Amino acid sequence: xxxxxxxxxxxxxxxxxxxxxxxxxxxxxxxxxxxxxxxxxxxxxxxxxxxxxxxxxxxxxxxxxxxxxxxxxxxxxxxxxxxxxxxxxxxxxxxxxxxxxxxxxxxxxxxxxxxxxxxxxxxxxxxxxxxxxxxxxxxxxxxxxxxxxxxxxxxxxxxxxxxxxxxxxxxxxxxxxxxxxxxxxxxxxxxxxxxxxxxxxxxxxxxxxxxxxxxxxxxxxxxxxxxxxxxxxxxxxxxxxxxxxxxxxxxxxxxxxxxxxxxxxxxxxxxxxxxxxxxxxxxxxxxxxxxxxxxxxxxxxxxxxxxxxxxxxxxxxxxxxxxxxxxxxxxxxxxxxxxxxxxxxxxxxxxxxxxxxxxxxxxxxxxxxxxxxxxxxxxx
Amino acid sequence: xxxxxxxxxxxxxxxxxxxxxxxxxxxxxxxxxxxxxxxxxxxxxxxxxxxxxxxxxxxxxxxxxxxxxxxxxxxxxxxxxxxxxxxxxxxxxxxxxxxxxxxxxxxxxxxxxxxxxxxxxxxxxxxxxxxxxxxxxxxxxxxxxxxxxxxxxxxxxxxxxxxxxxxxxxxxxxxxxxxxxxxxxxxxxxxxxxxxxxxxxxxxxxxxxxxxxxxxxxxxxxxxxxxxxxxxxxxxxxxxxxxxxxxxxxxxxxxxxxxxxxxxxxxxxxxxxxxxxxxxxxxxxxxxxxxxxxxxxxxxxxxxxxxxxxxxxxxxxxxxxxxxxxxxxxxxxxxxxxxxxxxxxxxxxxxxxxxxxxxxxxxxxxxxxxxxxxxxxxxxxxxxxxxxxxxxxxxxxxxxxxxxxxxxxxxxxxxxxxxxxxxxxxxxxxxxxxxxxxxxxxxxxxxxxxxxxxxxxxxxxxxxxxxxxxxxxxxxxxxxxxxxxxxxxxxxxxxxxxxxxxxxxxxxxxxxxxxxxxxxxxxxxxxx
Numbered sequence: 001x002x003x004x005x006x007x008x009x010x011x012x013x014x015x016x017x018x019x020x021x022x023x024x025x026x027x028x029x030x031x032x033x034x035x036x037x038x039x040x041x042x043x044x045x046x047x048x049x050x051x052x053x054x055x056x057x058x059x060x061x062x063x064x065x066x067x068x069x070x071x072x073x074x075x076x077x078x079x080x081x082x083x084x085x086x087x088x089x090x091x092x093x094x095x096x097x098x099x100x101x102x103x104x105x106x107x108x109x110x111x112x113x114x115x116x117x118x119x120x121x122x123x124x125x126x127x128x129x130x131x132x133x134x135x136x137x138x139x140x141x142x143x144x145x146x147x148x149x150x151x152x153x154x155x156x157x158x159x160x161x162x163x164x165x166x167x168x169x170x171x172x173x174x175x176x177x178x179x180x181x182x183x184x185x186x187x188x189x190x191x192x193x194x195x196x197x198x199x200x201x202x203x204x205x206x207x208x209x210x211x212x213x214x215x216x217x218x219x220x221x222x223x224x225x226x227x228x229x230x231x232x233x234x235x236x237x238x239x240x241x242x243x244x245x246x247x248x249x250x251x252x253x254x255x256x257x258x259x260x261x262x263x264x265x266x267x268x269x270x271x272x273x274x275x276x277x278x279x280x281x282x283x284x285x286x287x288x289x290x291x292x293x294x295x296x297x298x299x300x301x302x303x304x305x306x307x308x309x310x311x312x313x314x315x316x317x318x319x320x321x322x323x324x325x326x327x328x329x330x331x332x333x334x335x336x337x338x339x340x341x342x343x344x345x346x347x348x349x350x351x352x353x354x355x356x357x358x359x360x361x362x363x364x365x366x367x368x369x370x371x372x373x374x375x376x377x378x379x380x
Numbered sequence: 381x382x383x384x385x386x387x388x389x390x391x392x393x394x395x396x397x398x399x400x401x402x403x404x405x406x407x408x409x410x411x412x413x414x415x416x417x418x419x420x421x422x423x424x425x426x427x428x429x430x431x432x433x434x435x436x437x438x439x440x441x442x443x444x445x446x447x448x449x450x451x452x453x454x455x456x457x458x459x460x461x462x463x464x465x466x467x468x469x470x471x472x473x474x475x476x477x478x479x480x481x482x483x484x485x486x487x488x489x490x491x492x493x494x495x496x497x498x499x500x501x502x503x504x505x506x507x508x509x510x511x512x513x514x515x516x517x518x519x520x521x522x523x524x525x526x527x528x529x530x531x532x533x534x535x536x537x538x539x540x541x542x543x544x545x546x547x548x549x550x551x552x553x554x555x556x557x558x559x560x561x562x563x564x565x566x567x568x569x570x571x572x573x574x575x576x577x578x579x580x581x582x583x584x585x586x587x588x589x590x591x592x593x594x595x596x597x598x599x600x601x602x603x604x605x606x607x608x609x610x611x612x613x614x615x616x617x618x619x620x621x622x623x624x625x626x627x628x629x630x631x632x633x634x635x636x637x638x639x640x641x642x643x644x645x646x647x648x649x650x651x652x653x654x655x656x657x658x659x660x661x662x663x664x665x666x667x668x669x670x671x672x673x674x675x676x677x678x679x680x681x682x683x684x685x686x687x688x689x690x691x692x693x694x695x696x697x698x699x700x701x702x703x704x705x706x707x708x709x710x711x712x713x714x715x716x717x718x719x720x721x722x723x724x725x726x727x728x729x730x731x732x733x734x735x736x737x738x739x740x741x742x743x744x745x746x747x748x749x750x751x752x753x754x755x756x757x758x759x760x761x762x763x764x765x766x767x768x769x770x771x772x773x774x775x776x777x778x779x780x781x782x783x784x785x786x787x788x789x790x791x792x793x794x795x796x797x798x799x800x801x802x803x804x805x806x807x808x809x810x811x812x813x814x815x816x817x818x819x820x821x822x823x824x825x826x827x828x829x830x831x832x833x834x835x836x837x838x839x840x841x842x843x844x845x846x847x848x849x850x851x852x853x854x855x856x857x858x859x860x861x862x863x864x865x866x867x868x869x870x871x872x873x874x875x876x877x878x879x880x881x882x883x884x885x886x887x888x889x890x891x892x893x894x895x896x897x898x899x900x901x902x903x904x905x906x907x908x
Contacts, residue, residue: 242749245759248737362802
């Protein structure tokens with residue numbers, strides 16, 4: 001399908017231009033911050049001096065990419081339908097604490113234990129996203145406002161739960177409050193053997209390479225299949241491209257809003273699990289925050305397509321990993337945020353430009369192929 | 381050419397050899413028009429004949445590829461509409477461009493605000509507007525909110541807006557499309573006064589009787605080029621129509637009746653409120669209370685093999701009737717398909733049970749422009765063969781069936797993976813017709829099925845409708861093209877302000893008389 005290939009090539013070209021521009025703009029920002037851009041960019045590729053440090057760096061990079069990828073998927077499912085689920089942040093935090101608590105209350109063989117935790121997390125995320133969906137469908141409440149507000153509610157409920165009803169034993173000398181520790185059977189096996197396969201030392205920090213990576217990859221494939229190959233995915237696409245046409249074709253917009261929102265929330269529910277099941281074994285007050293908001297940027301960067309989101313998540317994780325090396329190189333680590341922000345902005349602009357260009361090319365191509373055999377036709 | 385020209389005056393507008401090409405399409409070709417000053421010059425042509433493109437060129441919204449424009453004898457070249465406004469051209473768009481929550485005065489001065497030491501000078505603006513309004517007989521209250529105005533008043537505000545900016549040449553794009561008959565008469569009165577004041581009016585329309593009533597000169601456009609300039613006193617509506625459509629035009633005659641006595645669709649007492657549906661509301665009571673009704677007690681039957689045409693000026697309830705039948709918008713009353721009450725069914729269930737729908741606005745309701753043709757084939761058929769296969773979309777079967785439509789309906793496209801937006805309007809429409817005829821529908825709603833398509837596509841679509849009718853399809857045809865209505869329909873109903881006011885036999889009705897019913901000028905004597 002050369003038409004599709006054309007479009008894909010244009011997209012990639014646009015993204016490359018955007019990233020090159022982002023690097024240039026970031027260099028200016030780094031210089032303004034009194035550091036050397038060269039040092040900064042060297043720091044991004046500095047994975048450590050010893051083989052062990054390199055392994056740890058790679059594991060940290062991939063471990064960061066996994067939740068970002070899931071967050072991007074969650075946001076993208078809504079975006080595909082022009083539905084802005086800004087509530088991924090609240091959904092995943094609430095889901096994470098409830099799943100961590102439920103998982104700690106019983107002990108079962110590992111596959112069952114992990115499966116239950118995953119299902120609980122997805123259910124909580126989905127149910128919490130159902131609230132704004134119902135509000136939108138029945139009362140026309142804008143989902144952006146509803147989900148933003150529900151984020152505050154969820155974040156505060158989570159901090160109440162971790163201190164109160166769901167609080168576990170706090171180890172002596174520990175300042176963080178935490179849910180009860182999960183049993184050993186809940187911990188997802190790590191993928192450290194992969195490092196050995198590549199002749200590297202296995203990573204030692206942060207639980208090694210989290211096994212949840214596999215779940216994320218499977219999830220990505222499943223979401224791709226659902227969005228691209230099923231009737232549900234077609235309805236999502238139709239609703240997103242042209243609401244009135246979808247309505248006239250028999251797609252019920254209310255059902256679609258609820259379905260897409262709940263699916264988005266259910267995926268969001270999984271964002272916290274890699275960290276809990278791979279490393280911490282509990283939800284504590286130090287739990288990683290902000291993944292939901294980063295997910296919005298990742299989805300934008302990845303054009304709401306699973307493959308694009310994977311690339312975007314890897315890029316973000318790659319930048320995030322450099323926190324430490326940047327400090328060592330005497331560069332303020334906030335340049336990471338600058339690079340991320342600039343990249344997202346430029347890629348969004350580039351996407352818009354390449355989309356229009358692609359559509360124009362398509363029109364011209366069709367016209368050219370037909371001009372020889374079509375009689376003069378008239379535009380209204 | 382117009383007879384009452386002043387020999388000395390230079391033409392207000394002179395277009396020579398205007399040609400405009402879009403990729404693969406020639407929208408305008410060698411257009412030649414001379415508009416004398418102080419006249420109402422009508423430009424007539426079918427939908428899609430290229431009138432709008434021509435006006436966009438004249439108003440600086442598009443640049444012609446070839447040809448020259450002369451205004452009052454001087455050659456001009458417009459890059460933007462401001463250039464056109466600068467030489468005294470004003471445009472009144474078909475769709476009003478007014479801010480509802482501003483007053484008339486604010487709307488008129490918007491973008492050309494008079495200032496006095498940096499402050500808005502309302503007093504002088506008011507003076508100027510009152511002056512303009514009085515001298516041209518455009519009565520409007522400058523302090524009224526636009527949202528409180530009727531359609532006719534809004535149009536006057538649009539005209540005032542243009543005059544306020546100093547226009548001496550007014551372009552009115554289909555100004556009567558949205559007006560009721562009395563308002564049309566008022567508009568014509570206003571135009572006559574403008575003409576008396578020495579202004580030039582270019583009046584675009586495809587309504588022949590109106591054109592004959594107001595114009596001093598008429599230019600006919602067909603398939604993108606000017607085919608004739610005539611004097612309205614010397615032509616009849618019939619002759620004008622022939623010029624517009626050309627002798628090669630296929631006539632939509634379907635005289636051999638295929639109507640059976642099996643009722644396919646029965647619509648009974650369908651009523652729709654303007655201010656939202658209340659399930660508990662009693663239509664009779666709503667009527668008593670004088671509530672505004674978009675549809676008022678609409679009842680009709682369509683038999684197997686019958687085409688029922690609904691004639692009416694746009695905005696008299698046609699869209700609402702479609703939405704009620706499709707289940708997009710709730711309404712009171714009952715709708716039966718083959719004896720089964722479907723009024724509580726969802727749109728999807730109605731479609732699945734064999735209702736096809738060619739929407740009035742194909743870009744809004746009919747197509748996913750940024751999706752491929754085969755995906756557009758799936759649209760509306762997601763739950764049916766061949767598009768469906770369990771929870772999956774059957775891509776291969778959908779593509780194959782799209783190939784069939786492309787072949788059978790002569791959709792000119794490079795392939796089924798092409799995006800829908802790359803096709804011309806006529807080909808898009810043929811694809812939609814093919815899609816809606818798929819899956820053996822029992823009943824088809826065809827809303828303006830040939831709007832904005834070229835003559836060839838029009839003939840093809842008419843053929844398809846006729847064949848489907850012969851095969852037993854029941855069709856509800858809604859159209860603004862009276863010839864299409866009269867030619868295709870077995871029965872005609874006229875809709876006026878949400879009511880079916882007359883049932884007519886298309887075999888002995890003329891466009892003139894039909895127009896009379898549509899505008900309410902003739903009361904429905906043949907009412908059912």
